[in-house]
Amino acid sequence: MTIELIAGAIKAILMILAGLSLSLFLLYFERKGSALIQDRIGSNRATVTGLGKRMGMPNLGIINTTIADPIKMFTKEDFVPAGADKFLHTLAPFLSLFPVMITFVVIPFGDTISISGHRIDLEAANLNAGALYLLATIGLGVYGTAFAGWSSNNRWALLGGIRATAQMISYELAMGLAIVSVIMTFGTLNLQEIVRGQGGVWFGFLPRWAIFTQPLAFILLLVAGAAETKRIPFDLPESESELIQGFFIEYSGGKQAVFMLTDFAEQALVAMLLTTFFLGGWQIPWLMRDGFHLPGGAFLALPALAVSLMGVVAFLFKVVALCMFLGMVRWTMPRFRYDQLMRLGWKGLVPLGLFNVLVTAFVVVATGRVQ
Protein backbone atom coordinates (compact mmCIF):
# COMPACT_ATOMS: atom_id res chain seq x y z
CA MET A 1 0.00 0.00 0.00
CA THR A 2 2.69 2.51 1.00
CA ILE A 3 4.85 1.46 -1.96
CA GLU A 4 1.95 2.17 -4.29
CA LEU A 5 1.37 5.55 -2.65
CA ILE A 6 5.03 6.53 -2.96
CA ALA A 7 5.13 5.28 -6.55
CA GLY A 8 1.96 7.25 -7.31
CA ALA A 9 3.42 10.43 -5.84
CA ILE A 10 6.68 9.97 -7.78
CA LYS A 11 4.77 9.34 -11.00
CA ALA A 12 2.56 12.40 -10.51
CA ILE A 13 5.60 14.61 -9.83
CA LEU A 14 7.42 13.11 -12.81
CA MET A 15 4.47 13.78 -15.07
CA ILE A 16 4.15 17.42 -13.95
CA LEU A 17 7.92 17.86 -14.35
CA ALA A 18 7.63 16.35 -17.84
CA GLY A 19 4.97 18.94 -18.64
CA LEU A 20 7.16 21.75 -17.31
CA SER A 21 10.26 20.54 -19.18
CA LEU A 22 8.26 20.21 -22.37
CA SER A 23 7.09 23.78 -21.83
CA LEU A 24 10.71 24.88 -21.56
CA PHE A 25 11.53 22.99 -24.73
CA LEU A 26 8.58 24.66 -26.43
CA LEU A 27 9.83 28.06 -25.29
CA TYR A 28 13.15 27.23 -26.92
CA PHE A 29 11.40 26.01 -30.05
CA GLU A 30 9.31 29.18 -30.07
CA ARG A 31 12.43 31.31 -30.18
CA LYS A 32 14.81 29.33 -32.36
CA GLY A 33 12.38 27.15 -34.31
CA SER A 34 10.37 30.14 -35.40
CA ALA A 35 13.61 31.86 -36.38
CA LEU A 36 14.52 28.86 -38.49
CA ILE A 37 11.11 28.87 -40.17
CA GLN A 38 11.21 32.60 -40.85
CA ASP A 39 14.88 32.62 -41.91
CA ARG A 40 16.02 34.70 -38.95
CA ILE A 41 18.84 34.03 -36.49
CA GLY A 42 16.76 34.26 -33.34
CA SER A 43 18.01 34.78 -29.80
CA ASN A 44 21.77 34.35 -29.78
CA ARG A 45 23.19 36.82 -27.28
CA ALA A 46 23.44 35.47 -23.75
CA THR A 47 26.37 33.25 -22.90
CA VAL A 48 27.84 32.27 -19.55
CA THR A 49 31.52 32.67 -20.29
CA GLY A 50 31.69 33.59 -23.92
CA LEU A 51 33.90 30.53 -24.31
CA GLY A 52 31.86 28.98 -27.12
CA LYS A 53 31.99 32.15 -29.14
CA ARG A 54 35.75 32.38 -28.80
CA MET A 55 36.00 28.80 -29.99
CA GLY A 56 33.93 29.72 -33.03
CA MET A 57 30.76 27.79 -32.16
CA PRO A 58 27.37 29.26 -33.11
CA ASN A 59 25.26 30.40 -30.17
CA LEU A 60 22.19 28.15 -30.05
CA GLY A 61 20.39 30.49 -27.67
CA ILE A 62 19.80 27.78 -25.10
CA ILE A 63 20.88 30.01 -22.22
CA ASN A 64 18.73 32.84 -23.53
CA THR A 65 15.55 30.84 -23.48
CA THR A 66 15.99 28.45 -20.58
CA ILE A 67 17.77 30.65 -18.05
CA ALA A 68 17.81 34.31 -19.08
CA ASP A 69 14.14 34.54 -20.09
CA PRO A 70 12.66 33.02 -16.91
CA ILE A 71 15.03 35.00 -14.66
CA LYS A 72 14.14 38.20 -16.49
CA MET A 73 10.41 37.55 -16.15
CA PHE A 74 10.42 36.60 -12.50
CA THR A 75 12.55 39.57 -11.44
CA LYS A 76 10.45 42.19 -13.22
CA GLU A 77 8.00 44.36 -11.35
CA ASP A 78 4.71 42.64 -10.61
CA PHE A 79 2.19 45.32 -11.50
CA VAL A 80 -1.48 45.44 -10.59
CA PRO A 81 -3.35 48.18 -12.47
CA ALA A 82 -5.48 50.75 -10.65
CA GLY A 83 -9.11 49.74 -10.31
CA ALA A 84 -8.29 46.09 -10.85
CA ASP A 85 -9.78 43.40 -8.68
CA LYS A 86 -6.55 42.52 -6.88
CA PHE A 87 -7.72 39.16 -5.55
CA LEU A 88 -8.93 37.81 -8.89
CA HIS A 89 -6.07 39.46 -10.77
CA THR A 90 -3.61 37.47 -8.66
CA LEU A 91 -5.67 34.29 -8.69
CA ALA A 92 -6.31 34.16 -12.46
CA PRO A 93 -2.86 33.01 -13.71
CA PHE A 94 -2.85 30.11 -11.29
CA LEU A 95 -6.47 29.29 -12.05
CA SER A 96 -5.46 28.90 -15.67
CA LEU A 97 -2.28 26.87 -14.99
CA PHE A 98 -3.72 24.51 -12.36
CA PRO A 99 -6.23 22.56 -14.53
CA VAL A 100 -3.57 21.91 -17.18
CA MET A 101 -1.08 20.66 -14.61
CA ILE A 102 -3.53 18.28 -12.94
CA THR A 103 -4.60 16.87 -16.32
CA PHE A 104 -1.11 15.47 -16.92
CA VAL A 105 -1.59 12.82 -14.23
CA VAL A 106 -4.06 10.67 -16.19
CA ILE A 107 -1.90 10.42 -19.32
CA PRO A 108 -0.40 6.91 -19.55
CA PHE A 109 3.27 7.20 -20.48
CA GLY A 110 4.27 3.54 -20.42
CA ASP A 111 3.22 -0.05 -19.98
CA THR A 112 3.10 -1.79 -16.61
CA ILE A 113 6.60 -2.53 -15.32
CA SER A 114 7.48 -4.84 -12.45
CA ILE A 115 10.30 -3.82 -10.15
CA SER A 116 11.26 -6.39 -7.48
CA GLY A 117 7.83 -7.97 -7.47
CA HIS A 118 5.81 -4.76 -7.48
CA ARG A 119 3.77 -4.14 -10.58
CA ILE A 120 3.78 -0.44 -11.33
CA ASP A 121 1.47 1.04 -13.93
CA LEU A 122 3.24 3.84 -15.77
CA GLU A 123 0.32 6.22 -15.41
CA ALA A 124 0.20 8.49 -12.39
CA ALA A 125 -3.52 7.97 -11.79
CA ASN A 126 -5.12 5.01 -13.52
CA LEU A 127 -8.73 6.16 -13.34
CA ASN A 128 -11.54 4.08 -14.75
CA ALA A 129 -13.23 7.30 -15.83
CA GLY A 130 -9.98 8.85 -17.10
CA ALA A 131 -11.52 10.36 -20.22
CA LEU A 132 -14.23 12.05 -18.14
CA TYR A 133 -11.56 13.42 -15.80
CA LEU A 134 -9.79 14.88 -18.82
CA LEU A 135 -12.91 16.61 -20.09
CA ALA A 136 -13.68 17.93 -16.60
CA THR A 137 -10.26 19.45 -15.99
CA ILE A 138 -9.90 20.86 -19.49
CA GLY A 139 -13.31 22.50 -19.10
CA LEU A 140 -12.10 24.32 -15.98
CA GLY A 141 -9.26 26.01 -17.87
CA VAL A 142 -11.64 28.65 -19.15
CA TYR A 143 -11.95 30.46 -15.80
CA GLY A 144 -8.32 31.56 -15.63
CA THR A 145 -8.57 33.49 -18.88
CA ALA A 146 -12.10 34.75 -18.18
CA PHE A 147 -11.20 36.13 -14.74
CA ALA A 148 -7.89 37.52 -16.04
CA GLY A 149 -9.76 39.47 -18.68
CA TRP A 150 -12.43 40.71 -16.31
CA SER A 151 -10.28 41.58 -13.28
CA SER A 152 -7.75 43.70 -15.21
CA ASN A 153 -10.15 46.66 -15.54
CA ASN A 154 -9.12 47.12 -19.16
CA ARG A 155 -11.38 47.06 -22.19
CA TRP A 156 -8.97 45.12 -24.36
CA ALA A 157 -8.41 42.60 -21.62
CA LEU A 158 -12.16 42.14 -21.16
CA LEU A 159 -12.66 41.73 -24.91
CA GLY A 160 -9.86 39.17 -24.99
CA GLY A 161 -11.35 37.37 -22.01
CA ILE A 162 -14.79 37.21 -23.62
CA ARG A 163 -13.30 36.01 -26.89
CA ALA A 164 -11.25 33.37 -25.09
CA THR A 165 -14.24 32.13 -23.09
CA ALA A 166 -16.53 31.86 -26.11
CA GLN A 167 -13.81 30.18 -28.16
CA MET A 168 -12.89 27.61 -25.53
CA ILE A 169 -16.52 26.74 -24.79
CA SER A 170 -17.23 26.30 -28.51
CA TYR A 171 -14.24 24.13 -29.28
CA GLU A 172 -14.60 22.02 -26.13
CA LEU A 173 -17.69 20.53 -27.73
CA ALA A 174 -15.83 19.41 -30.86
CA MET A 175 -13.02 18.11 -28.66
CA GLY A 176 -15.48 16.13 -26.54
CA LEU A 177 -17.16 14.64 -29.62
CA ALA A 178 -13.78 13.55 -31.04
CA ILE A 179 -12.91 11.89 -27.73
CA VAL A 180 -16.37 10.26 -27.54
CA SER A 181 -15.87 8.51 -30.88
CA VAL A 182 -12.52 7.11 -29.69
CA ILE A 183 -14.15 5.96 -26.44
CA MET A 184 -16.84 4.19 -28.47
CA THR A 185 -14.22 2.51 -30.64
CA PHE A 186 -12.40 1.02 -27.68
CA GLY A 187 -15.38 0.64 -25.36
CA THR A 188 -13.63 2.07 -22.31
CA LEU A 189 -12.99 5.38 -20.56
CA ASN A 190 -9.70 4.16 -19.12
CA LEU A 191 -6.86 5.81 -21.01
CA GLN A 192 -4.42 2.99 -20.29
CA GLU A 193 -6.95 0.53 -21.76
CA ILE A 194 -7.38 2.74 -24.82
CA VAL A 195 -3.62 2.68 -25.37
CA ARG A 196 -3.51 -1.11 -24.83
CA GLY A 197 -6.29 -1.46 -27.40
CA GLN A 198 -4.01 0.17 -29.95
CA GLY A 199 -1.40 -2.62 -29.69
CA GLY A 200 -1.01 -5.23 -32.41
CA VAL A 201 -1.36 -4.96 -36.15
CA TRP A 202 -3.92 -5.22 -38.94
CA PHE A 203 -3.20 -7.12 -42.15
CA GLY A 204 0.18 -8.07 -40.74
CA PHE A 205 1.76 -4.64 -41.02
CA LEU A 206 -0.51 -1.73 -40.11
CA PRO A 207 -0.37 -0.75 -36.40
CA ARG A 208 -3.80 -0.73 -34.75
CA TRP A 209 -3.53 2.97 -33.96
CA ALA A 210 -6.81 4.84 -33.75
CA ILE A 211 -5.64 7.38 -36.33
CA PHE A 212 -6.32 4.69 -38.96
CA THR A 213 -9.82 3.89 -37.69
CA GLN A 214 -10.80 7.43 -36.65
CA PRO A 215 -8.97 9.77 -39.03
CA LEU A 216 -11.76 12.34 -38.86
CA ALA A 217 -11.71 12.38 -35.07
CA PHE A 218 -7.94 12.87 -35.18
CA ILE A 219 -8.32 15.97 -37.33
CA LEU A 220 -11.17 17.21 -35.10
CA LEU A 221 -9.10 16.82 -31.95
CA LEU A 222 -6.07 18.40 -33.63
CA VAL A 223 -8.03 21.49 -34.69
CA ALA A 224 -10.08 21.76 -31.51
CA GLY A 225 -6.96 21.20 -29.41
CA ALA A 226 -5.10 23.94 -31.25
CA ALA A 227 -8.09 26.21 -30.64
CA GLU A 228 -8.15 25.31 -26.94
CA THR A 229 -4.53 26.38 -26.59
CA LYS A 230 -5.49 29.79 -28.05
CA ARG A 231 -2.55 29.90 -30.42
CA ILE A 232 -2.22 30.92 -34.05
CA PRO A 233 -4.33 30.40 -36.12
CA PHE A 234 -6.74 30.57 -33.18
CA ASP A 235 -5.09 33.32 -31.13
CA LEU A 236 -8.02 35.73 -31.39
CA PRO A 237 -8.09 36.26 -27.61
CA GLU A 238 -4.59 37.74 -27.65
CA SER A 239 -4.33 39.05 -31.20
CA GLU A 240 -1.65 41.73 -30.98
CA SER A 241 -2.90 43.83 -33.85
CA GLU A 242 -6.38 44.45 -32.40
CA LEU A 243 -6.28 43.68 -28.69
CA ILE A 244 -2.57 44.37 -28.07
CA GLN A 245 -2.26 41.24 -25.97
CA GLY A 246 -5.82 40.41 -25.05
CA PHE A 247 -6.73 38.92 -21.72
CA PHE A 248 -3.27 39.16 -20.14
CA ILE A 249 -2.41 42.66 -21.31
CA GLU A 250 -2.30 43.94 -17.73
CA TYR A 251 0.03 41.26 -16.44
CA SER A 252 3.75 41.61 -15.97
CA GLY A 253 6.61 39.71 -14.45
CA GLY A 254 5.94 36.36 -12.90
CA LYS A 255 2.21 36.28 -13.57
CA GLN A 256 2.79 36.94 -17.25
CA ALA A 257 5.30 34.09 -17.19
CA VAL A 258 2.66 31.83 -15.66
CA PHE A 259 0.30 32.63 -18.55
CA MET A 260 3.03 31.86 -21.07
CA LEU A 261 3.78 28.64 -19.20
CA THR A 262 0.08 27.74 -19.39
CA ASP A 263 0.18 28.24 -23.15
CA PHE A 264 3.13 25.92 -23.59
CA ALA A 265 1.84 23.37 -21.09
CA GLU A 266 -1.49 23.32 -22.93
CA GLN A 267 0.34 22.70 -26.18
CA ALA A 268 2.21 19.80 -24.56
CA LEU A 269 -1.09 18.51 -23.17
CA VAL A 270 -2.78 18.58 -26.57
CA ALA A 271 0.18 16.69 -28.04
CA MET A 272 -0.14 14.12 -25.23
CA LEU A 273 -3.88 13.74 -25.82
CA LEU A 274 -3.39 13.22 -29.56
CA THR A 275 -0.65 10.70 -28.85
CA THR A 276 -2.73 8.81 -26.30
CA PHE A 277 -5.96 8.70 -28.26
CA PHE A 278 -4.72 8.33 -31.83
CA LEU A 279 -1.01 7.56 -32.12
CA GLY A 280 -0.95 4.53 -29.85
CA GLY A 281 0.45 6.26 -26.76
CA TRP A 282 3.52 4.30 -25.70
CA GLN A 283 3.01 1.59 -28.34
CA ILE A 284 5.81 1.08 -30.83
CA PRO A 285 4.77 -0.50 -34.15
CA TRP A 286 5.34 -4.28 -34.21
CA LEU A 287 6.78 -4.28 -30.69
CA MET A 288 5.07 -6.81 -28.42
CA ARG A 289 5.90 -7.60 -24.84
CA ASP A 290 8.64 -10.04 -25.85
CA GLY A 291 10.23 -8.12 -28.70
CA PHE A 292 9.81 -6.95 -32.26
CA HIS A 293 7.55 -8.98 -34.57
CA LEU A 294 8.46 -7.39 -37.90
CA PRO A 295 5.99 -7.68 -40.82
CA GLY A 296 8.24 -10.01 -42.82
CA GLY A 297 8.06 -12.60 -40.06
CA ALA A 298 11.39 -11.62 -38.54
CA PHE A 299 11.56 -11.62 -34.75
CA LEU A 300 13.89 -9.79 -32.41
CA ALA A 301 13.68 -10.77 -28.75
CA LEU A 302 14.05 -8.05 -26.10
CA PRO A 303 13.94 -8.11 -22.27
CA ALA A 304 10.64 -6.93 -20.76
CA LEU A 305 12.13 -3.93 -18.94
CA ALA A 306 13.78 -2.70 -22.14
CA VAL A 307 10.42 -2.94 -23.94
CA SER A 308 8.74 -0.85 -21.23
CA LEU A 309 11.47 1.78 -21.24
CA MET A 310 11.38 1.96 -25.03
CA GLY A 311 7.66 2.58 -24.72
CA VAL A 312 8.26 5.60 -22.47
CA VAL A 313 10.84 6.94 -24.94
CA ALA A 314 8.43 6.34 -27.85
CA PHE A 315 5.68 8.25 -26.00
CA LEU A 316 8.00 11.20 -25.42
CA PHE A 317 9.19 11.07 -29.03
CA LYS A 318 5.65 11.22 -30.37
CA VAL A 319 4.71 14.04 -27.99
CA VAL A 320 7.74 16.13 -28.94
CA ALA A 321 7.13 15.52 -32.65
CA LEU A 322 3.48 16.62 -32.31
CA CYS A 323 4.53 19.66 -30.25
CA MET A 324 6.90 20.67 -33.03
CA PHE A 325 4.16 20.12 -35.58
CA LEU A 326 1.81 22.40 -33.60
CA GLY A 327 4.61 24.95 -33.34
CA MET A 328 5.15 24.82 -37.09
CA VAL A 329 1.44 25.39 -37.67
CA ARG A 330 1.72 28.43 -35.44
CA TRP A 331 4.52 29.94 -37.48
CA THR A 332 2.98 29.15 -40.86
CA MET A 333 -0.71 30.03 -40.70
CA PRO A 334 -2.37 33.46 -40.66
CA ARG A 335 -4.94 34.26 -37.98
CA PHE A 336 -8.65 33.56 -38.45
CA ARG A 337 -11.26 36.27 -38.21
CA TYR A 338 -13.61 35.82 -35.27
CA ASP A 339 -16.67 35.01 -37.40
CA GLN A 340 -14.60 32.48 -39.36
CA LEU A 341 -13.53 30.92 -36.08
CA MET A 342 -17.10 30.58 -34.84
CA ARG A 343 -18.31 29.28 -38.20
CA LEU A 344 -15.54 26.68 -38.28
CA GLY A 345 -16.37 25.60 -34.74
CA TRP A 346 -20.15 25.42 -34.83
CA LYS A 347 -20.87 24.76 -38.50
CA GLY A 348 -17.78 22.75 -39.33
CA LEU A 349 -16.35 20.78 -36.44
CA VAL A 350 -19.45 20.11 -34.34
CA PRO A 351 -21.59 18.62 -37.16
CA LEU A 352 -18.59 16.61 -38.37
CA GLY A 353 -18.05 15.37 -34.84
CA LEU A 354 -21.70 14.37 -34.46
CA PHE A 355 -21.57 12.62 -37.85
CA ASN A 356 -18.43 10.79 -36.78
CA VAL A 357 -20.05 9.66 -33.53
CA LEU A 358 -23.11 8.42 -35.44
CA VAL A 359 -21.02 6.47 -37.97
CA THR A 360 -18.90 5.02 -35.17
CA ALA A 361 -22.04 3.94 -33.34
CA PHE A 362 -23.37 2.16 -36.45
CA VAL A 363 -20.04 0.41 -37.02
CA VAL A 364 -19.75 -0.62 -33.37
CA VAL A 365 -23.26 -2.08 -33.40
CA ALA A 366 -22.80 -3.70 -36.82
CA THR A 367 -19.59 -5.44 -35.78
CA GLY A 368 -21.34 -6.65 -32.64
CA ARG A 369 -18.96 -5.20 -30.08
CA VAL A 370 -21.73 -4.13 -27.70
CA GLN A 371 -21.81 -5.87 -24.35
Place this chain on the structure above:
Amino acid sequence: MPPFLYIFLGALAIVSALGVIVQRNPIHSLLALIATLMTVAVLFIGEDAVVVGFLQIIVYAGAIMVLFLFVIWLLNLQVETGPTGHLALKLFGSLTAALLATELFFILAPPHLQVKFTHEPVGYGSLASLAGKLFTDYLVAFEVTSVLLLAAVVGSVALARRLPGTDDPRAARKTAS
Protein backbone atom coordinates in the same frame (compact mmCIF):
# COMPACT_ATOMS: atom_id res chain seq x y z
CA MET B 1 -13.89 8.13 2.21
CA PRO B 2 -12.43 8.73 5.67
CA PRO B 3 -14.80 10.63 8.01
CA PHE B 4 -12.43 13.56 8.61
CA LEU B 5 -12.17 14.13 4.85
CA TYR B 6 -15.94 13.97 4.53
CA ILE B 7 -16.40 16.52 7.33
CA PHE B 8 -13.66 18.75 5.92
CA LEU B 9 -15.15 18.74 2.41
CA GLY B 10 -18.67 19.23 3.77
CA ALA B 11 -17.51 22.22 5.81
CA LEU B 12 -15.70 23.60 2.77
CA ALA B 13 -18.86 23.22 0.67
CA ILE B 14 -20.95 25.03 3.29
CA VAL B 15 -18.41 27.84 3.68
CA SER B 16 -18.17 28.39 -0.07
CA ALA B 17 -21.96 28.21 -0.38
CA LEU B 18 -22.16 30.94 2.28
CA GLY B 19 -19.64 32.85 0.22
CA VAL B 20 -22.07 32.88 -2.68
CA ILE B 21 -24.66 34.88 -0.72
CA VAL B 22 -22.28 36.91 1.45
CA GLN B 23 -20.10 38.31 -1.36
CA ARG B 24 -21.09 41.72 -2.67
CA ASN B 25 -19.36 41.33 -6.00
CA PRO B 26 -21.28 39.04 -8.41
CA ILE B 27 -18.07 37.65 -9.93
CA HIS B 28 -16.79 36.72 -6.47
CA SER B 29 -20.13 35.04 -5.79
CA LEU B 30 -19.71 33.10 -9.01
CA LEU B 31 -16.23 31.98 -7.96
CA ALA B 32 -17.65 30.81 -4.63
CA LEU B 33 -20.41 28.93 -6.46
CA ILE B 34 -17.82 27.20 -8.63
CA ALA B 35 -15.91 26.24 -5.49
CA THR B 36 -19.14 24.85 -3.96
CA LEU B 37 -19.92 22.78 -7.05
CA MET B 38 -16.35 21.45 -7.19
CA THR B 39 -16.42 20.45 -3.51
CA VAL B 40 -19.74 18.67 -3.96
CA ALA B 41 -18.29 16.91 -7.00
CA VAL B 42 -15.33 15.74 -4.93
CA LEU B 43 -17.80 14.48 -2.29
CA PHE B 44 -19.62 12.52 -5.02
CA ILE B 45 -16.34 11.02 -6.23
CA GLY B 46 -15.32 10.16 -2.67
CA GLU B 47 -18.61 8.32 -2.18
CA ASP B 48 -17.94 6.15 -5.28
CA ALA B 49 -20.32 8.06 -7.55
CA VAL B 50 -17.37 8.81 -9.81
CA VAL B 51 -19.25 9.42 -13.03
CA VAL B 52 -21.80 11.70 -11.38
CA GLY B 53 -18.96 13.66 -9.81
CA PHE B 54 -17.12 14.19 -13.08
CA LEU B 55 -20.34 15.01 -14.92
CA GLN B 56 -21.07 17.58 -12.22
CA ILE B 57 -17.72 19.23 -12.95
CA ILE B 58 -18.11 19.04 -16.74
CA VAL B 59 -21.69 20.26 -16.91
CA TYR B 60 -22.14 22.56 -13.92
CA ALA B 61 -18.68 23.84 -13.00
CA GLY B 62 -17.38 23.80 -16.57
CA ALA B 63 -20.30 24.91 -18.70
CA ILE B 64 -23.28 26.34 -16.80
CA MET B 65 -21.09 28.58 -14.65
CA VAL B 66 -19.58 30.02 -17.84
CA LEU B 67 -23.12 30.83 -18.92
CA PHE B 68 -23.64 32.60 -15.57
CA LEU B 69 -20.40 34.48 -16.18
CA PHE B 70 -21.67 35.66 -19.57
CA VAL B 71 -24.96 36.76 -18.06
CA ILE B 72 -23.13 38.76 -15.39
CA TRP B 73 -20.96 40.35 -18.06
CA LEU B 74 -23.84 41.10 -20.41
CA LEU B 75 -26.07 42.62 -17.70
CA ASN B 76 -23.00 44.49 -16.42
CA LEU B 77 -23.86 43.70 -12.81
CA GLN B 78 -22.01 45.90 -10.36
CA VAL B 79 -20.96 45.52 -6.75
CA GLU B 80 -24.01 45.69 -4.51
CA THR B 81 -23.80 48.31 -1.80
CA GLY B 82 -26.60 47.08 0.42
CA PRO B 83 -29.94 45.33 0.46
CA THR B 84 -32.41 46.87 -1.93
CA GLY B 85 -36.16 46.54 -2.42
CA HIS B 86 -39.36 47.23 -0.53
CA LEU B 87 -39.64 46.75 3.20
CA ALA B 88 -42.53 44.33 2.56
CA LEU B 89 -40.33 42.32 0.23
CA LYS B 90 -37.59 42.11 2.86
CA LEU B 91 -40.12 41.02 5.49
CA PHE B 92 -41.54 38.41 3.17
CA GLY B 93 -38.03 37.14 2.38
CA SER B 94 -37.04 36.85 6.03
CA LEU B 95 -40.31 35.07 6.84
CA THR B 96 -39.86 32.54 4.04
CA ALA B 97 -36.26 31.92 5.06
CA ALA B 98 -37.34 31.34 8.67
CA LEU B 99 -40.06 28.93 7.54
CA LEU B 100 -37.63 27.00 5.38
CA ALA B 101 -35.09 26.81 8.22
CA THR B 102 -37.78 25.46 10.59
CA GLU B 103 -38.86 22.88 8.05
CA LEU B 104 -35.28 21.77 7.48
CA PHE B 105 -34.72 21.53 11.22
CA PHE B 106 -37.78 19.30 11.69
CA ILE B 107 -36.82 17.06 8.79
CA LEU B 108 -33.19 16.73 9.83
CA ALA B 109 -33.82 16.47 13.58
CA PRO B 110 -32.87 13.04 15.02
CA PRO B 111 -36.30 11.36 15.40
CA HIS B 112 -37.03 11.69 11.71
CA LEU B 113 -33.55 11.31 10.32
CA GLN B 114 -32.42 7.72 10.50
CA VAL B 115 -28.91 7.13 9.28
CA LYS B 116 -28.68 3.79 7.56
CA PHE B 117 -25.41 2.47 6.26
CA THR B 118 -25.74 0.21 3.27
CA HIS B 119 -23.13 -1.51 1.19
CA GLU B 120 -23.23 -0.55 -2.43
CA PRO B 121 -23.31 -3.35 -5.00
CA VAL B 122 -20.18 -3.99 -7.05
CA GLY B 123 -19.79 -1.50 -9.86
CA TYR B 124 -21.95 1.10 -8.12
CA GLY B 125 -21.53 4.54 -9.61
CA SER B 126 -19.59 3.30 -12.61
CA LEU B 127 -20.45 4.47 -16.08
CA ALA B 128 -21.70 0.99 -17.01
CA SER B 129 -24.23 0.87 -14.16
CA LEU B 130 -25.36 4.43 -14.80
CA ALA B 131 -25.76 3.84 -18.53
CA GLY B 132 -27.52 0.54 -17.85
CA LYS B 133 -30.13 2.31 -15.74
CA LEU B 134 -30.50 5.19 -18.19
CA PHE B 135 -30.96 3.01 -21.25
CA THR B 136 -33.17 0.31 -19.74
CA ASP B 137 -35.27 1.40 -16.73
CA TYR B 138 -35.44 5.10 -17.55
CA LEU B 139 -35.17 4.94 -21.33
CA VAL B 140 -38.43 6.76 -22.06
CA ALA B 141 -37.78 9.55 -19.56
CA PHE B 142 -34.24 9.93 -20.88
CA GLU B 143 -35.29 10.15 -24.51
CA VAL B 144 -38.21 12.48 -23.77
CA THR B 145 -35.83 14.77 -21.89
CA SER B 146 -33.46 14.85 -24.84
CA VAL B 147 -36.32 15.77 -27.18
CA LEU B 148 -37.36 18.49 -24.72
CA LEU B 149 -33.83 19.91 -24.68
CA LEU B 150 -33.68 19.80 -28.47
CA ALA B 151 -36.97 21.67 -28.64
CA ALA B 152 -35.56 24.27 -26.24
CA VAL B 153 -32.45 24.70 -28.41
CA VAL B 154 -34.48 25.07 -31.61
CA GLY B 155 -36.86 27.46 -29.85
CA SER B 156 -34.12 29.71 -28.53
CA VAL B 157 -32.44 29.82 -31.94
CA ALA B 158 -35.78 30.71 -33.55
CA LEU B 159 -36.33 33.48 -30.99
CA ALA B 160 -32.84 34.91 -31.34
CA ARG B 161 -32.86 34.82 -35.13
CA ARG B 162 -33.48 38.08 -36.92
CA LEU B 163 -36.63 37.90 -38.99
CA PRO B 164 -35.90 38.60 -42.65
CA GLY B 165 -36.25 42.29 -43.43
CA THR B 166 -36.90 43.57 -39.91
CA ASP B 167 -33.36 44.41 -38.88
CA ASP B 168 -31.74 44.68 -42.27
CA PRO B 169 -30.39 48.22 -42.81
CA ARG B 170 -31.25 48.11 -46.51
CA ALA B 171 -34.88 47.20 -45.81
CA ALA B 172 -35.10 50.03 -43.26
CA ARG B 173 -33.83 52.51 -45.82
CA LYS B 174 -36.37 51.30 -48.33
CA THR B 175 -39.28 51.90 -45.98
CA ALA B 176 -37.87 55.33 -45.07
CA SER B 177 -37.73 56.41 -48.67
